[in-house]
Amino acid sequence: MSMYGIDPEETADALDNAAHWDAAQLMRKMAKEITDLEARLAKATQPSADDKWATIHRLVSWLDQQNGRKQEEIGLRILKLAEEQGEVAQAWIGYTGQNPRKGTTHTLDQVAEELVDVIVTAAVALTSITDKPDVFLDAKLKKIAERVNA
Structure with missing residues (x-):
């Protein structure tokens, strides 16, 4: 079909x-x-990993133009992760209906969207402190893969 x-x-x-x-x-x-x-x-329509990092770099450049890239701004970008993580928690609670007063308020797709916000926010923070965020991500994934395959 x-x-x-x-x-x-x-x-x-x-x-x-x-x-x-x-x-x-x-x-x-x-x-x-x-x-x-x-x-x-x-x-x-599936962007490559290079295209994704290029998008993150453009986003960071835009943020730099708007807010600069001083230590305080980088700190705020890192703190933004906590905010986004809170939105994931809220969406998950809403998905599971854990709050009996509110019931089910979110879908699994909404939880996924919030998780992606965390990933993008982390990528922006990482790119704000290094010009090679892909190298750090690849190295970390390699270590994790080795540990899992050990």
């Missing part, structure tokens, strides 16, 4: 059953083309 809710294979099978062999073949060809296009579109 395509992302548009169309199942060309099912339609082609129905056409086969209705003795419309040419139309069924055409539907199968179209189904393959749709699948190929969807795969290319998905790949094209």
